[in-house]
Amino acid sequence: MINFNGTLQNENNILTPENRGYAYGDALFETIKVSHGKILFWEDHYFRLMASMRILRMEIPMRFTMEFLETEILKTLEAQNLKSSTARVKLLVNRVAGGLYLPNNNDIDYIITAKALPTDFYTLNEKAYEVELFKDYYVAPSLLSTLKTNNKAINVVGSIFANENGFANCLLLNTNKQVIEALNGNLFLIKGSTIKTPPLADGCLKGVLRTQILNILKDLPEFTFEEASISPFELQKADELFITNVITGIQPITKYRKKQYKNEVAKSLLQKLNVKVRLG
Missing domain, CATH: 3.30.470.10 (Aminotransferase class 4, branched-chain amino acid transferase, N-terminal domain)
Structure with missing residues (x-):
């Protein structure tokens, strides 16, 4: 129906x-x-x-x-x-x-x-979640690439690549070889007390949960937040990586190539997100 x-x-x-x-x-x-x-x-x-x-x-x-x-x-x-x-x-x-x-x-x-859906609130998935770069095709950054249109061929082919190679997800690159997002959500990177997410100008989706996380981060003085380009070389230097979308909430990445990641910041942000959901 x-x-x-x-x-x-x-x-x-x-x-x-x-x-x-x-x-x-x-x-x-x-x-x-x-x-x-x-x-x-x-x-x-x-x-x-x-x-x-x-x-x-x-x-x-x-x-x-x-x-x-x-x-x-x-x-x-x-x-x-x-x-x-x-x-x-x-x-x-x-x-x-x-x-x-x-x-x-x-x-x-x-x-x-x-x-x-099986759960009412957002829960943290702490199972192994390994990602890889998808480099067969690239996103051309523009206003159109920030929209949720039916033109999702790169996400479909990337999902097939991830499935065939045993990855939970893939990270997409733009034509400038900058990391912009995951196949199904926005990407956040934590290094020390700095949290970064790619700017819309790099071609990432203007995600609704991305906006919610940005609003939460404004009230956290212990972190410095940047909307800045992320190079592939930064991924293995990060302390944490996580993906956001409105269905899953926050999905921590546990592994990229040889690097293993923590999830402390993701866990804390998820708790704050659930409070916002309850009060909102």
């Missing part, structure tokens, strides 16, 4: 070859965590979606308010008996069918799907 333009219906009746998200990757999406009817970081998700739609020159319907989309998300969860549990929601917006590369118009369709 999915929500297609406000109508709850069977998901098998939606996709056609003319769908522009399928045919051209002409689509955006938000992956959202909802816990017992509470949409986590909803304002950040909403404003990122609106900004992304403007960048792709999609027509934003007048009804697309925060309140409208929140109601549609909760309606979808209720239809699947997930309103009293924790769920992963995907809100996908694509330009309506018609045209070739040049669309016939800029109107949009939206689809909302939901799947249950």
